[in-house]
Amino acid sequence: xxxxxxxxxxxxxxxxxxxxxxxxxxxxxxxxxxxxxxxxxxxxxxxxxxxxxxxxxxxxxxxxxxxxxxxxxxxxxxxxxxxxxxxxxxxxxxxxxxxxxxxxxxxxxxxxxxxxxxxxxxxxxxxxxxxxxxxxxxxxxxxxxxxxxxxxxxxxxxxxxxxxxxxxxxxxxxxxxxxxxxxxxxxxxxxxxxxxxxxxxxxxxxxxxxxxxxxxxxxxxxxxxxxxxxxxxxxxxxxxxxxxxxxxxxxxxxxxxxxxxxxxxxxxxxxxxxxxxxxxxxxxxxxxxxxxxxxxxxxxxxxxxxxxxxxxxxxxxxxxxxxxxxxxxxxxxxxxxxxxxxxxxxxxxxxxxxxxxxxxxxxxxxxxxxxxxxxxxxxxxxxxxxxxxxxxxxxx
Ligand SMILES: [Zn+2]
Numbered sequence: 430x431x432x433x434x435x436x437x438x439x440x441x442x443x444x445x446x447x448x449x450x451x452x453x454x455x456x457x458x459x460x461x462x463x464x465x466x467x468x469x470x471x472x473x474x475x476x477x478x479x480x481x482x483x484x485x486x487x488x489x490x491x492x493x494x495x496x497x498x499x500x501x502x503x504x505x506x507x508x509x510x511x512x513x514x515x516x517x518x519x520x521x522x523x524x525x526x527x528x529x530x531x532x533x534x535x536x537x538x539x540x541x542x543x544x545x546x547x548x549x550x551x552x553x554x555x556x557x558x559x560x561x562x563x564x565x566x567x568x569x570x571x572x573x574x575x576x577x578x579x580x581x582x583x584x585x586x587x588x589x590x591x592x593x594x595x596x597x598x599x600x601x602x603x604x605x606x607x608x609x610x611x612x613x614x615x616x617x618x619x620x621x622x623x624x625x626x627x628x629x630x631x632x633x634x635x636x637x638x639x640x641x642x643x644x645x646x647x648x649x650x651x652x653x654x655x656x657x658x659x660x661x662x663x664x665x666x667x668x669x670x671x672x673x674x675x676x677x678x679x680x681x682x683x684x685x686x687x688x689x690x691x692x693x694x695x696x697x698x699x700x701x702x703x704x705x706x707x708x709x710x711x712x713x714x715x716x717x718x719x720x721x722x723x724x725x726x727x728x729x730x731x732x733x734x735x736x737x738x739x740x741x742x743x744x745x746x747x748x749x750x751x752x753x754x755x756x757x758x759x760x761x762x763x764x765x766x767x768x769x770x771x772x773x774x775x776x777x778x779x780x781x782x783x784x785x786x787x788x789x790x791x792x793x794x795x796x797x798x799x800x801x802x803x804x805x806x807x808x809x810x811x812x813x814x815x816x817x818x819x820x821x822x823x824x825x
Contacts, residue, residue: 445659446471447479447815451488451508452658455531455630455812456638459507461497480506488512488816508532514811515563515577515613516803518623519552519595520796521648521710526559527800528567528574531808533631537566538800543595552597553605560609577606577615578807580623580800583649583682585666594649594682614819616810619666621651623802624756624795626664626809629655631801636790637752644669644741646757647796648710649682650690652744658813670694672740689740692733695758701729714794717761731769734759738773745787746779753789760791767791 449469454460460468466476483489491504508531516527527538539562544551567574579602583594593599599617606615625643628635643653650670656663670690671683678687679697691697695713699706702720712719722730741753753774759767771789775781782789795802 444815444817447483447817448659448813450476450479450483451812451816452809454489454506454508455808456658458532459492459505461494461502461505463502465506483816486816508808508812510534512575512811513567513572514804514807515567515574515610516800516807517556517559517563517577517579518620518800518803519579519581519597520799521582521595524552524555524559525799526563527804528563528572529804531811533801533804533808535801535804539563540799547595549596549598552595553601556597556602557605560606564609574610574613576807576811577610577613578623578803578810579606579615579617580620580803580806581617582620582647583651584617584619585651585668614810614814616806618664618806619651619653620647620802621645621649621653622664622666623806625653625655625754627795627798627802627805628754628756628792630805630808632792632795635754635792636788637754639752640750641752641754642741642744642750644737644753644755644757646693646737646755646759647714647794648695650694650737650740652741654748654750658809663813664809667744669740669744672743674736674739689736693737693759698730698758701726713797714758714761717758727766731766734762734766734769735773735776738770738775739777740773741770742774742776742778745774745785746777749785751786751788753787754792755789756792757794757796760793 453465453468462473462476466473480489487509489506490509491506493503494505496503510530510532512531513528516529518525523540523542525538525540527535529535541555541559543555581593581597581599584599603615603617624645641655643655645651652667652669654665654667671681671688673685673687674689675687679691680686681688681691695709696706699709702709702716709716759770778785
């Protein structure tokens with residue numbers, strides 16, 4: 430268990446160094462000392478001193494592994510398996526909760542269904558029930574949580590005006606959880622940020638290790654800038670789903686018409702695919718493998734994917750970056766269908782993908798594995814503040 434809560438405040442540079450080590454271990458799953466020192470740009474002597482502290486605080490452990498070469502190191506530095514994190518993830522159908530480790534092992538999970546037509550009140554009530562289950566479970570086992578991470582679809586700048594995908598009052602939820610788990614660091618995030626974190630930390634051979642754009646096409650459409658994890662604003666959600674393509678297009682949940690989300694989110698596809706919204710949510714991304722497409726529907730789908738590509742390309746025109754990862758139902762499509770997204774990017778990105786040197790990767794959907802994304806986010810929160818106490822009160 431971490432004793433980080435009792436640690437005195439230290440200069441920021443120290444926090445950042447610890448954050449660099451912990452986030453590197455989080456993303457790599459463990460490392461021998463020499464490559465770790467190189468990755469976080471420390472001498473092995475300085476690294477040793479910091480690892481000594483991190484080990485004493487119960488944040489890391491060293492496990493004996495066969496040396497990778499003759500005379501090589503044998504102690505693999507990894508995140509300590511006994512640190513307990515709580516993950517709370519809101520999805521379209523249920524609220525899931527879990528307790529797990531920094532490396533993504535879940536020791537406890539529970540899912541409570543949401544009502545068919547959720548309201549701020551009923552969703553708040555389900556949150557209350559779930560947090561009570563969590564409190565009882567941790568109390569019975571005398572477990573002290575080091576972090577709580579909460580993932581909410583559609584959470585963003587506009588949430589105060591009541592536009593999340595599932596109605597909920599984040600301010601009220603934050604107050605309630607803060608009271609039930611006094612002293613435990615609590616962070617809320619948009620589900621796109623949680624899924625982006627999940628992929629960066631847990632997806633094998635994830636294509637990007639430096640700054641890139643992550644795009645999630647699910648119940649909503651959103652992006653996240655993935656920056657250096659040591660920076661305070663390492664994970665910035667962006668509203669690329671609300672780029673408007675025609676003010677006379679279909680109505681979007683944001684109140685505007687013709688947003689890219691109103692064409693490409695799961696609920697937006699129901700009519701085109703000839704199923705009810707509820708049926709489609711039940712199928713989730715798997716609709717790609719279950720619903721046959723006529724030539725007309727396929728053509729319209731590609732038109733919508735092209736628009737998604739335009740939204741991504743225009744985002745890169747505003748803020749250039751070298752990589753884009755797309756997750757969600759489009760990543761399950763055939764390469765010919767996915768080409769429409771690529772064409773859309775090429776049609777508007779200044780200089781095209783080649784000249785702009787943008788590499789594009791489709792990564793498997795991670796929706797449906799809740800609360801794994803919220804758990805990865807909680808781990809990231811703890812690692813990115815160097816395993817030290819939060820500097821300020823946690824705001825929603
Ligand atoms: Zn919109």
